[in-house]
Amino acid sequence: MLSDAIVRPPRLAETLSRSLIGWVREGRLAPGDQFPTEKQLADQFAVSRAVVREAIARLKADGYVETRQGAGAFVSRQAGYGSFRLHEDAVSATCHARNVFELRYVVELGCAELAAKRRTAADLMALQLPLARMNDALRSGLQGAADDDAFHRAVAAATHNPLVERFVEFMGAQFSASRVPTWNEHGRSNGRACDAQREHEAIYAAIAAGDAQAAREAAERHLREGAKRLGIALEESAGVSPIPAQPEQG
Amino acid sequence: MLSDAIVRPPRLAETLSRSLIGWVREGRLAPGDQFPTEKQLADQFAVSRAVVREAIARLKADGYVETRQGAGAFVSRQAGYGSFRLHEDAVSATCHARNVFELRYVVELGCAELAAKRRTAADLMALQLPLARMNDALRSGLQGAADDDAFHRAVAAATHNPLVERFVEFMGAQFSASRVPTWNEHGRSNGRACDAQREHEAIYAAIAAGDAQAAREAAERHLREGAKRLGIALEESAGVSPIPAQPEQG
DNA sequence: GTCATCTGATTGTCTGACAATTTGAAACGA
DNA sequence: TCGTTTCAAATTGTCAGACAATCAGATGAC
Numbered sequence: 116m117l118s119d120a121i122v123r124p125p126r127l128a129e130t131l132s133r134s135l136i137g138w139v140r141e142g143r144l145a146p147g148d149q150f151p152t153e154k155q156l157a158d159q160f161a162v163s164r165a166v167v168r169e170a171i172a173r174l175k176a177d178g179y180v181e182t183r184q185g186a187g188a189f190v191s192r193q194a195g196y197g198s199f200r201l202h203e204d205a206v207s208a209t210c211h212a213r214n215v216f217e218l219r220y221v222v223e224l225g226c227a228e229l230a231a232k233r234r235t236a237a238d239l240m241a242l243q244l245p246l247a248r249m250n251d252a253l254r255s256g257l258q259g260a261a262d263d264d265a266f267h268r269a270v271a272a273a274t275h276n277p278l279v280e281r282f283v284e285f286m287g288a289q290f291s292a293s294r295v296p297t298w299n300e301h302g303r304s305n306g307r308a309c310d311a312q313r314e315h316e317a318i319y320a321a322i323a324a325g326d327a328q329a330a331r332e333a334a335e336r337h338l339r340e341g342a343k344r345l346g347i348a349l350e351e352s353a354g355v356s357p358i359p360a361q362p363e364q365g
Numbered sequence: 366m367l368s369d370a371i372v373r374p375p376r377l378a379e380t381l382s383r384s385l386i387g388w389v390r391e392g393r394l395a396p397g398d399q400f401p402t403e404k405q406l407a408d409q410f411a412v413s414r415a416v417v418r419e420a421i422a423r424l425k426a427d428g429y430v431e432t433r434q435g436a437g438a439f440v441s442r443q444a445g446y447g448s449f450r451l452h453e454d455a456v457s458a459t460c461h462a463r464n465v466f467e468l469r470y471v472v473e474l475g476c477a478e479l480a481a482k483r484r485t486a487a488d489l490m491a492l493q494l495p496l497a498r499m500n501d502a503l504r505s506g507l508q509g510a511a512d513d514d515a516f517h518r519a520v521a522a523a524t525h526n527p528l529v530e531r532f533v534e535f536m537g538a539q540f541s542a543s544r545v546p547t548w549n550e551h552g553r554s555n556g557r558a559c560d561a562q563r564e565h566e567a568i569y570a571a572i573a574a575g576d577a578q579a580a581r582e583a584a585e586r587h588l589r590e591g592a593k594r595l596g597i598a599l600e601e602s603a604g605v606s607p608i609p610a611q612p613e614q615g
Numbered sequence: 616g617t618c619a620t621c622t623g624a625t626t627g628t629c630t631g632a633c634a635a636t637t638t639g640a641a642a643c644g645a
Numbered sequence: 646t647c648g649t650t651t652c653a654a655a656t657t658g659t660c661a662g663a664c665a666a667t668c669a670g671a672t673g674a675c
Binding site for chain 1: 443449467
């Protein structure tokens with residue numbers, strides 16, 4: 116999650132691409148609008164055309180712009196919705212870890228539910244493997260973090276929706292480093308690993324039984340406890356004030 | 366969702382970046398490994414170094430590689446998990462619309478739940494605006510698709526989790542074009558728009574009441590009906606066979 | 616053995632050129 | 646006048662070569 120990567124002086128293309136994305140996000144350039152030409156941008160920012168092209172290549176990769184040879188570069192219709200990132204500058208400001216974990220929480224709950232409804236015998240076998248390996252890890256004192264990852268991926272695979280599967284992997288990857296404290300020596304000695312494993316088995320049992328509601332609840336428990344193990348406060352109910360319903364009639 | 370964009374001959378940098386991403390995905394290059402140098406790649410693919418640089422710029426944008434001036438380009442530790450896309454080639458094969466909708470379904474359900482738990486008075490007012498405008502649209506025969514979008518975004522905003530909000534927007538954007546058939550003349554005349562609006566009001570009521578469970582159910586009904594309106598079959602329960610639980614003891 | 620220095624390799628940037636394509640206007644014919 | 650063809654300018658795509666900035670390993674001094 117956190118990284119203390121050394122700071123590097125930003126590259127020109129990097130800086131420029133941020134500026135251009137800012138133009139689009141702030142609405143200075145509307146969808147369908149044409150960008151200044153590469154030469155104009157090069158002059159304006161006092162860089163070479165190669166740098167401009169690299170910056171625009173990045174915008175293309177992100178789905179912000181589309182270019183047509185001979186015509187120009189245009190803000191795409193759905194600018195900004197080509198890809199989803201977790202480390203946008205605007206977003207990563209406050210409570211980032213909590214927010215990321217919460218999104219993962221939401222998706223994995225639904226994922227467990229779907230898995231319980233659709234799992235096949237093969238899916239169950241795929242779930243048993245990392246489960247057994249984690250049990251071995253508990254007994255022998257080996258690392259189980261990788262199998263923890265694998266178990267969550269196997270649950271996602273049991274939904275038979277490759278998109279859901281990939282998204283769970285995507286979110287889970289953000290926490291792969293954070294799973295280690297559960298499975299290292301310290302985590303095993305104070306029972307964290309054992310607790311996690313019990314929660315895993317509850318998830319498996321619910322999915323094997325085809326009980327979607329139980330699977331959801333087991334996943335909820337596991338993620339809630341996992342948040343605790345990571346020191347992330349999910350603070351569910353802020354205690355909303357009672358506000359009457361509909362002010363407008365249909 | 367669907368687009369009949371005219372096919373353009375692929376650019377060299379585009380082609381090359383796909384090849385390089387393939388190298389990483391297939392494990393031919395493991396995380397931490399060093400890429401061939403730009404010159405080597407240029408020679409190997411018979412393109413100029415500018416093309417190679419543009420292709421690598423794309424990989425950098427996607428979080429597949431990190432480059433260090435003077436050292437080289439390296440496969441990043443968590444290659445492929447820098448961004449989440451819906452239109453990966455590998456994924457978009459079969460049942461794409463259904464899979465995308467299902468992911469949206471999962472997230473918006475959790476979103477409605479969180480919104481009910483956390484909404485403030487200001488959130489409720491932000492929800493009322495698009496709701497009222499959709500009612501106006503129903504009476505006056507104007508377009509309400511944009512307000513439909515806005516309502517879903519307002520629900521997401523009520524979670525007070527900017528990441529969840531952005532992801533709901535991201536998924537919703539894939540269907541913004543698909544919302545029109547509900548709100549055009551035909552959709553209004555046969556009651557589709559009216560049905561959708563009733564579902565919206567149920568969601569609002571549950572969120573206003575702070576009833577998470579009811580909000581979830583209302584959102585579930587809305588999305589399920591929305592899928593029908595779009596002609597997407599969600600086929601929930603495939604009728605899993607009863608398989609006994611745990612084969613391995615804790 | 617440790618440290619500073621040097622050297623080659625590699626990415627970052629610049630410049631200029633040409634190819635491929637698009638766009639709009641001009642020229643032309645009906 | 647309208648429609649078509651042709652052409653030329655503009656723009657992105659690609660290439661080649663050069664230099665700057667930085668890094669990693671080798672070299673050498675102490």
